[in-house]
Every structure is written in structure tokens, then in C-alpha cells.
Amino acid sequence: MPAWAQAAGMGKSFNRLLNSVVRIDVREVNFEDGGRRLESSIGSGVILSADGLVLTNAHVVGPRAVEISVTLANLENVGAKLVGWDHWTDLALIRLDMAEINRRKLTFAHAEFGDSDKLFPGETVYAVGTPFGLTRTVTKGIISNTSQYFEADREVEGYETGLFNTWLQTDAAINPGNSGGPLVNEDGKVVGITARGYMGANNLGFAIPANTAKSVLADLVSKGSVTRSYIGIVPGALQNLEGFYSLALDTGMLVNSVDPGSPGERAGLRGGDILLAVDDKPVDGRFPEQLPAILNRIASNPVGTHLNLSVKRGTDTRLVTVVTERLESSVGEEWAFDRWGLSVRKVSRIYAREHQLTDETGAIVIGVQPGFPADVAGLQPGDIVTTINRRPVNSLEILKDAHAAYVKKPEPTLLEAERDRRISLYILKP
Amino acid sequence: MTTIPAKRLICALSLFALSGSIAVRAASLPDLWKERVKSVVAVDYFTELENERRPTTAYGVAIDRQGTVILPSAAVDPRASPRQLKQFKAYLPGDSSGFDAVYLGQDAFTGWHFVRVDPKLAAQLTPITTWAAAGKSPVPELAEEVWGIGLRNKDEDFTPYLLESHLALIQSLPQQIGIAQQEVASPGLPVFNRDGVFIGLAASSFGQTFLQFSQAERGGTPIMLIDLEESCAFSLAGEVLPYLGRVPGNVNGRPLAWLGAYGLESMGRDVASFLKLSDRSGAVVSEVLEDSPAEKAGMKDGDVIVAIDGQPLPRFRPDRVVTDYVEREVERRRPGDLMALTVLRGTERVELKAALGDEPKLIREADRKYFDRLGFTAREFVYGDAVARRVRVKDSAGVVVSYVKPNSPSAVAGIEPDDWIKEIDGRPVRSFADGADRLAALEADTLRTEFVLLIGRGSGTSILRVKLR
Numbered sequence: 081m082p083a084w085a086q087a088a089g090m091g092k093s094f095n096r097l098l099n100s101v102v103r104i105d106v107r108e109v110n111f112e113d114g115g116r117r118l119e120s121s122i123g124s125g126v127i128l129s130a131d132g133l134v135l136t137n138a139h140v141v142g143p144r145a146v147e148i149s150v151t152l153a154n155l156e157n158v159g160a161k162l163v164g165w166d167h168w169t170d171l172a173l174i175r176l177d178m179a180e181i182n183r184r185k186l187t188f189a190h191a192e193f194g195d196s197d198k199l200f201p202g203e204t205v206y207a208v209g210t211p212f213g214l215t216r217t218v219t220k221g222i223i224s225n226t227s228q229y230f231e232a233d234r235e236v237e238g239y240e241t242g243l244f245n246t247w248l249q250t251d252a253a254i255n256p257g258n259s260g261g262p263l264v265n266e267d268g269k270v271v272g273i274t275a276r277g278y279m280g281a282n283n284l285g286f287a288i289p290a291n292t293a294k295s296v297l298a299d300l301v302s303k304g305s306v307t308r309s310y311i312g313i314v315p316g317a318l319q320n321l322e323g324f325y326s327l328a329l330d331t332g333m334l335v336n337s338v339d340p341g342s343p344g345e346r347a348g349l350r351g352g353d354i355l356l357a358v359d360d361k362p363v364d365g366r367f368p369e370q371l372p373a374i375l376n377r378i379a380s381n382p383v384g385t386h387l388n389l390s391v392k393r394g395t396d397t398r399l400v401t402v403v404t405e406r407l408e409s410s411v412g413e414e415w416a417f418d419r420w421g422l423s424v425r426k427v428s429r430i431y432a433r434e435h436q437l438t439d440e441t442g443a444i445v446i447g448v449q450p451g452f453p454a455d456v457a458g459l460q461p462g463d464i465v466t467t468i469n470r471r472p473v474n475s476l477e478i479l480k481d482a483h484a485a486y487v488k489k490p491e492p493t494l495l496e497a498e499r500d501r502r503i504s505l506y507i508l509k510p
Numbered sequence: 511m512t513t514i515p516a517k518r519l520i521c522a523l524s525l526f527a528l529s530g531s532i533a534v535r536a537a538s539l540p541d542l543w544k545e546r547v548k549s550v551v552a553v554d555y556f557t558e559l560e561n562e563r564r565p566t567t568a569y570g571v572a573i574d575r576q577g578t579v580i581l582p583s584a585a586v587d588p589r590a591s592p593r594q595l596k597q598f599k600a601y602l603p604g605d606s607s608g609f610d611a612v613y614l615g616q617d618a619f620t621g622w623h624f625v626r627v628d629p630k631l632a633a634q635l636t637p638i639t640t641w642a643a644a645g646k647s648p649v650p651e652l653a654e655e656v657w658g659i660g661l662r663n664k665d666e667d668f669t670p671y672l673l674e675s676h677l678a679l680i681q682s683l684p685q686q687i688g689i690a691q692q693e694v695a696s697p698g699l700p701v702f703n704r705d706g707v708f709i710g711l712a713a714s715s716f717g718q719t720f721l722q723f724s725q726a727e728r729g730g731t732p733i734m735l736i737d738l739e740e741s742c743a744f745s746l747a748g749e750v751l752p753y754l755g756r757v758p759g760n761v762n763g764r765p766l767a768w769l770g771a772y773g774l775e776s777m778g779r780d781v782a783s784f785l786k787l788s789d790r791s792g793a794v795v796s797e798v799l800e801d802s803p804a805e806k807a808g809m810k811d812g813d814v815i816v817a818i819d820g821q822p823l824p825r826f827r828p829d830r831v832v833t834d835y836v837e838r839e840v841e842r843r844r845p846g847d848l849m850a851l852t853v854l855r856g857t858e859r860v861e862l863k864a865a866l867g868d869e870p871k872l873i874r875e876a877d878r879k880y881f882d883r884l885g886f887t888a889r890e891f892v893y894g895d896a897v898a899r900r901v902r903v904k905d906s907a908g909v910v911v912s913y914v915k916p917n918s919p920s921a922v923a924g925i926e927p928d929d930w931i932k933e934i935d936g937r938p939v940r941s942f943a944d945g946a947d948r949l950a951a952l953e954a955d956t957l958r959t960e961f962v963l964l965i966g967r968g969s970g971t972s973i974l975r976v977k978l979r
Contacts, residue, residue, distance in 0.1 A: 316973055324936075324962050324975070337970035351971030352933060352964045394936055436900045436969050458778065470856055492784055496812065502773040503796040503812055507780035 097268035098218070099189035100127040101261055103151040103210040104136055104160075104174070108144040111414040111423035114449030118146065124209030124261030125150070125174070126270055127190040128297070132176030134160065135297060136260030137275050138167045139236045141174055144414075148174055151215065152188050164304035166296050167239035167409065169288055170275050172260075173300040191262060194269030196248065196289035199226050207252040207274050207285065209261025221252030221283065228286065229369045235276070239411050244308070244376040246369060247286040248272045254285030263287040308379035309404035311387065312342020313349060315375065317368045325354055325392065332356045332392065333365025333374055341433050347402040349391065356397065357390040379407060410434055414446065415476050417483040419490075420508050421452020426476050427464060442466040442473050442498070457506040459497060466503075467496040486510075539657070542706035543672060548636040550659055550699050551579055552601040552668040553611060553625055557587065558594050560880050560887055560913050569661050569698040570625065571711065573639065573754045577632025579611070580754070582698040583621030584714050591874045592761035600627040602634060603661055603670035615758030618766050619841040624757050638700055639751065641708040647747035648707060650677045650688055655704045658695025658712060660740055673740060682826055684835040686746040687713060693740035701744045708751075710744035766869035767843045770802020771795040771809060772897065774833040782825070785814070785854060790822040791832045792854060800896070800903055807864035810855060817852035840866065870894075878912060879946045881953045884976065885918020886911050886925055888949055890942035899930065899966065908932045908966075909945035923976040925965070932971065933964035952978075 104123045109116055123140030127133070134150065141148060141162055148160040158180050165172035176188075199205075203223045211217050227246035235241055250263060254277035263272035272287030299306040316336035322329055335353040338344045355363050358378060365374055381387065383406045391400050412426030424443035432440040442464040448455040459465075465473055468482045486493055490510030497504060554567040568585035572578070579600065586595065592615065599608035609631035614624035627635075650656055657674040675690035688701070688710055695701050695712035703709050715737045722730040758764075773796025782791055792814040798804045816823060818839050826832055843849060845868040853860050870893035878889035888909040895910055896903040911929040914921050931939055934952075939945040952961050960977045 314970060321962065321973070321975055324960070334973055336972050340969055351966075352936065352973055434969055457780070492780065494781070494784055498796070501796060502775050503794050504775045505777050505781040505785075505794060505814075507778070507784050509780055 091267070094264075094266070094268035096189045097126075097191045097262070097264055097270070098208065098216065099153040100191040101125070101153065101208045101216065102127060102134060102188075103213075103215050104134070104140055104260065105149040105151070106141055106145050107147040108142070109146055110144070111416045111425075112447045114416065114421040114423050114447040114452060114454065115418060116416045116423075122210055122213050122257050123259045124257065124274070126208075126260075126262040126273070127176070127188055128193075128270075129190050132160075132178050132181065132188075133163070133297075133301065134174045134176060135273060135293060136172050136174065137236075137273065138165045138170045138172045138239070138241075139275075140260040141165065141172045142167070142237060144237075150174070150176060152186060153216065154187070155215075156184070156186050158184075158186060164300040164306075166300065166306040167236040167241055168243060168306070168308070168407075169245055169292055169296050170236050170241050171273060171288060171293055171296045171300075173297060191264075191268070191270050193290045193294055194265050194267065194271045196226075196271045196291045199223050199248065199265075199271055201226060204266055205250055205252055205271065206264050206266075207250065207254055207258055207261060207287075208264065209258035209274060211253075211255035211257040213257055217258075219253040221250045221285075223248060224251050224284075225249035227289075227369050229372065239409050242372075244372050244379055245288060245292045246372050247275070248289050250285045250287065251283035252285060253283060258285075307383060308407040309381045309383055309385060310342070310407035311378060311402045311404055312339035312344040313337075313355070314339070315355075315365060315371045317371065318354075318366050319368075322366075326395070327354065327392070330364045330366050331362065333363045333371070335391075339433055340436070343402045343405050347389075347400050349389075349400060349402075352393070354392040355389055356392055359388050360390075378404070412444075413476055415480070416447075417454075417479065419452075419483065419487050420454045421449030422454035422459065423447040424465065424476070424479065437464075443476060443479060445497070453508040453510070454506075457495070457508055458504075459495070459506055460499065463497040463499045465495055465497045467494075469494055470496075539672070539704075542702065543659075545636065546641060546700070546702060546706065547603055547659060547670045548634070549638045549641065550603060550661065550670070551627065551631070551635065552603070552661055552664070553579065553581060553585070553598060554601075554608070554664065555598040555613070556596045557590050558596045560882075561915060563596075567664060568623075569696050571638045571698070571700055572627075572632070572635040574637050575632065577627040577629060577635065578614075578757060579625045579627055580620075580622040580698075581625060582711075582714060583616070583623065584697065585623050586616065589874060591876075591878070598625055600625065600631055601664075601668050602631070603659075603668050606664055606667045613761060615761040615763045617753070617756040617758055618763055619838060620753045620756060622753075622756075638708055639754070641700070641702065641706060642747065642751055643707045647751060648703065648709060649680070649686075649746060649748070650703060650709050652677055652679075656688070656690055656694055656701055656709065656744075657704075658701040658744070659699045660693075660696045661699065675742065678742075680746070682824075683831050684824075684826060684838065685749040688744050688746055689716070690742045690744070693737065693742050694744065695741060696739060697741045708747050710746045711750045712741045713743045713745055715741040716743050762872075762875050764868070765845045766872075767840050767845055767847065767866045768803060768869035769840045769849065769864055769866060770799040770804040771815070771836075772797040772799050774815075774836055776830040776832045777814075778829055782829075787816060787822075789825055790816065791825045791829060792816045792823055793832050793836045795853075797897075803864040803867045807851070807862040808860075809851070809853065809862055809864070813853035813855050813860070815851055816854050816859075819850045820852075876910075877942050877946075879949070880913070881949050882915070883919075883953050883978070884949060885915040885920035887913040888931065888942075888945055891930065895930070907941060908939040909942055909949075911965075919976050919978050923974045925963070925974060925976070926967070928967075930966035931963050932966055935961050936964075 102125045110119045125134040125136035150160045159177040160174040163173040207219045228249040262270040271290045274287045278284040314337035316334040332354040337351045338349045385404045389400045410430035412428040414425045416423040427442040445463040493508040495506040557564045568581045570579040570581040598611040600611040609628040611627045616623045654677045660671045662669040675692040675694045678691045679689045701710040717734040717736045775794040795813045798809045849864045851862045876890040876892045880887040889912040896906045
């Protein structure tokens, strides 16, 4: 055991944890400038099994990664592959190249989870990771808040995150590059996966609780993804509106909005309804901090479940049955068309819903390369390409076919695109 | 041989007299100036909003002996309701004692705002038609000398001053616009040739693009500068004189011809030639509005209008002008008129016949009511609101927030302009009258401590609680 670890009075288990923390170097494809570019980034991760499973953040490693290189505690480098990711909880799972490990006779330790529900504010925790590429950096702090809430956002490379979990808040120093590293207690148990900090603030760091990570990990190992149920309600905290809705305290969750075309809307739910119970189990959404657990409860049901919702509207209480759908991201598949200098993202069902499009036809322009045909024609990021040579863009394949034809024999190609609901025609010209 | 009716004879004689007087190389510029300056006025008014009165000054020309004055379209904020425009006053150049004036409304086709001034002032004005050429209005030639009138601000008694330049270019935008080498008149004021003949009305100035360089920061961003006080562009007299009779019958400028083809977009050269429109152009219809004449005529989203009444759409420079051209073709007509449209749908040419309707109530015409204690203005949900929110007009009710008073209970609760109030205290709002009545009751009820609104914002809704004390 290193002298410093002994001096700190830490046990063997802490040392073992240190040997399970890795640095992750990722090269990933970026489609944003109208072409295909490779970008490099650095993050952290923690090995959680003897067969080389490494947990990290979804914003460190995702499906766009083309090369993952892991630096073990003994400073040896080894390749890894993505097993699966879950942007909703900002978690991703990779597996070390075990063949290479065995061939090179490399060794590593693996860490164990602790129980994040038993954490208390003021408890000492350590963050271990690779801030700014500084390998194996340990910082120390306390748990500042065991269940911090913030509004769902799109920080995982534009993907939605944070709807289904609260966050551990710590004052242990968290810097860019710490992402994906473990937050551990004094026993060296992983209680969270460090995910983010407020830039410019002092010591406001956040981690995904280990108990959330455990269940996501199990799904990623067995299925490569996490399947969640969706009914399309946007919650609000009741907080002092109980009087207005004639409710007892700690009862019910406010439905702020219902997504157009969602199972909830089809079942007749609408903004201003109060959700009292799901399958007879009461719901308590008095405070924002309580909302992620409620959404997670709904999401945890298998897709296609008939959920019986007890809903209060005015003085009536009624039972509404909704059939859950599979939860999807609004971020569609991305691609770049090099000869046109155009990169796009497919309009997804959810994107179409959020933007009140008639259907999911089309691809959103995410980048154009200056001087290339798409740019010369006048296309701009945000435009939605709906037809090409008068064929509706139902899938990226339609665009890929047209691009292949163009590469073979460059000819003027007619595009129809929408910008702020206005339709314009463009010609891609050789 | 037939006898000429006396009336027409007099008319012909007077025109003859007029042309006779200006055919002679006119007197010196100062002499021409002295007479023509009597055709212009300055007008000011207030836009009365919930918590402020915003003054505006504009310049215009007298068009008849009754004291009717036209102001350029930019003289009034298009979002302002005519009912918010108060206290119109008109001034002679060089004199800041104002005369009362009445706002008559805006003409959709020309964009002009019409004002009628007090008869005492009218008697001192010379209609601009006095300086018109007999017959066809002359089109200035390249490099021809042109001059016009500028007016200083109110604190300088609207002192008139001379601007003079030479013609550089004539453009179709789609109206014929003369562009002089330098500023030639204040927007809304007349431009003359060296003989003193009226040749145009100054339009809003053209933006001029400048590159801004800084010594500290290389590669500065281009900026656009617009001169609000003087303009080098003017609508030619032929685009002005025929339309002076379009005095609105009411402040809302009704009736307004309506086609309901929303979001017209022009196309580039490459697209036009791809569509085999040769040297013509087309306008893409982005959306055909619900229950509109266009919808009834069978127009579809994405149709490309290529001809109106059999006339192919001309090509303009820049291409984007074609949308204005189509809009003006609608605006020059009246509800009930038939408009034949040729559209390109895919590769097929389709002939449509639309019977123009009367434009549904506009946002600026919507009923509205301000609630000072609650801290916001509610206005009627109109057709345009349904279009903007992509909802069916038929299933839509409620009121829209048009103003939120800073730091008021509504502002604190997070209400924002454009929020669509769907329910008040859990009960749906059925109409503007229903919403306004219930909000008025809340406003008057000093015992109420709070109320709850269901508002629509974007594609979602939100419950907002407004605390009154």
C-alpha cells in the first residue's frame, strides 16, 4: 500500500479502488461541420468486474466513439469496446479487450458498489479520476446533498438526460476529465459516478447515485441498452397548490403538460390534471426532488404495460388506462454527405412531436461546409430537408442513395427544405 | 361628331393649362422650392401602451384639398392596434405649432397610412398632384438631376432643407424604385426633377453594409447602417399617383383581400431553371391555411405559384422580390375577386381558381383589455394565433397575453407575452368576453389571494399560480 494511503488511514479496500480507476481516451465521430470529423476527448471510468467491465459517463463514451483506449492504474494501455449506453442517466459501459489483457498478462483490480441510499450530508467522499488528463487524481470532500434536483436538459451531446434520477452533490473538486470516475466513500466503495460540475462555481460537483448505476449496469450488461416506458406526461411540483386542487398535503403530482400524440394524450389526460396514483400506489409529488422517482416508477414498467392512473380533474376523480410506449430520444441518426458538404440528423418521432411537425419525414441539417454545394445552395443548420429529387426523405437511406448517385454522376439535385415552417427549394450543383 | 360633356372638357383644359405651365424651363430652384414645400407636412402622434406613451414623428405629403396626407408604411409600428394611436398632430415645415389630425387607416396595397388634417391647415397646403406631369409620369433618366425635401426635427421647427442628387439606377422591387447617388429626400417626402415635376416619393432608406474593423480585434463583423432621416430611394410617380384614391374607409383598412397561402418563398436561379421556368420565377407556398380561399381552390402545401391570371411571374433582382409581387397581386384585389393561379405540383402544372376572401381578424384588430392589478393584458385569440400555434381554428378558444407589467404578480408568477391562457382557475376560457369578464372579476376581488392559470406555451402547457398578495 502506498505510504500516503496508509497515512490517510485508509484500508486495503481503498487501495484496491484506486487500482480500479482508469483513464479513458476516446476518438469519436462528429458530424457537426458538414463533414465527418474525428474528435478526441478524455474521461475517467471505474472497472467493476474481473471480466473487464468499465462504467463511465455517456458523455464520455457513446455510440459515436470509434476508438476507445483505456489506461489502467499500472499505466498500461489497452483497447476497449462499447457495450451500451444510457444517456438518460448519463452512463455508459465499455469492456476491456480481454484477449489483449490476457496476451499481455496485464492485471487490474475491480471496485464494488456501496449503497447510495445510506449516504448522509456531511459524509466524507473522494472523487477519483483524470481531471484535465492528470491521471489518478484523488480529491476529497463531503456529500453536500444526497438528492439534488435539476431540470432535465440535453447535456449529453444533445441527448436528454436527468429525467429519471436525482444527483449526489459533493464539494470534492470535480474538473473536466473527472467525468465517469467514481465517487467513493472511506471504505473505497463506489457510491456514485461523477458526472458534472458547475463551471465557474466553487466545488459544486454532481454524481449519479450508485443505486441508479447498479440497475442501469444490469440492463446494459444483459441487453446493451435500457428500455423504458413512456406515457408523455410532463410533471410539475404541487408545492402549495394543494389548497387550490382540494388535496391533502403530500398527495398527487401535477401534470403540467401532456405531449401531443402521446399515450397520455390519447387516454384523455391534459395539463392541469392531478395524478393521484399509479396502479393503486399513491403518488406524492409535492417537491421537485420527488419527481424523478415518480417518472422512474412509470418508466420502469415493460413497454406495452396497461397502467391504471387515478386522475383528479376539478372535483372528479377518474381512472384512466394508458398503454405505455417505448421511451425514445428526440435525437435521430446522424450522417454526413461529403460531396455535398452536408451533415444531417434524421427527424425522429419525438422531434416531430416536440416541433409540431406533421410527421417524421425529413432530416435536420446540422452542418454545412463553406463553399460546398449545400452551402452554395443556401442550406443552413436547422433546415429540415423533406424531399430530394421529389422523393420524401423517410429515412437517411433516401439521402444516401441520392448522394451515391451524385458521387457517381454529379447532376443538379433538387431539395425541398423547411426553415421556420417555410418551404424553400434548393439545387445542389456540381 | 359627338359633343364632349362639359365636365370632361374642363378637366382636359385644366390639364392642358398645367402641362403648359411646367413645359417651360421653370424658374430657379429656390422658386420651385418655395411652392413645393407647401405640399409637405410633419405628423406626430403617440402610441398609447399599458404603461407608456411612445411618441413618433413621420413626414408626409398632402394629396388633396381636403387635407388628406399620406405617410410611409414605416410611420406606424405594424403591431400597434389603431386604437392605441392617439393625438395625431400635423405641422407645416418651419412651424412647430401643430394642427389636429385624424388617423384614417392603412392601405394594404401601398402600405401608406392616411391622415386627415384640420381644414385650417388643409387650406395652407398644396396637393402633390399639382406638381404631377400631365399624362404619363416622367421616368427620370440616368444621371438626371433630382431633388427633394428634407425636414429637420421638431426642436428645429421641422425646418425644410434641400437635398439634391442624380439618378443612379431604377429597380423593380417589385415597384419601380429610383435610386439616387446620394440622399434625395426624407422618407415619405416628394422628389422632383429640375423642372419641378413630381417624379417620386422617397421610400425608407436602403441599408448600407459596412465592414467594421477594430485595431484591437482583427476581422471585424460587417454592420448595416440605415439612415432613418434621409433616403436615396424613391418610388417613381407612376407607382404613387394612380393609388392616391385608396383612402381606407375605416381605421383597420378593411376589407382586406385574402388568399391564405402562407409563407411564400422565392427561389434561386438554379431552381427556376431546374423547374424549366426559363427566365421567369415562382413562389413556393409553405402552408395552405385552414378554410382559406387557397384551400377551397385546392391549393396544397409546397405548390409553386408560377402564374397569376395567366401571366407568368416575372424574374426580379434580387429573386426574393417575387414574394412581394404575389402579395401585392392579392392586395390590389378585393374580397370576392377571382384569382386564377397556375401552380407547379411536383412535375405537374395545375390550374386553380380562388375566390378571394376577407382576411380573418388580425392580431392588431383583436379585442384587448389591460388588468393593472393582475399585471397583464389579455387579448382575443384570433385566426393568426391558431396559425402560429399550429392548432385548428375551430377547436381553439382562450385569450392570449399581449403584455406583462414588470414586477407585477403575473410577471413574478412567470407569465410571458404570447402565453395562451386556456383555463382560469381550472375552468376553460370559452371566448374573449368570457376570459375578460372572469379576469375583471379577479381584478376587482380584493379578497382573492391567488388564482391559477393553465397556459399553452410552445407545444406544451403549464400551470402557473399567480399570488395577488
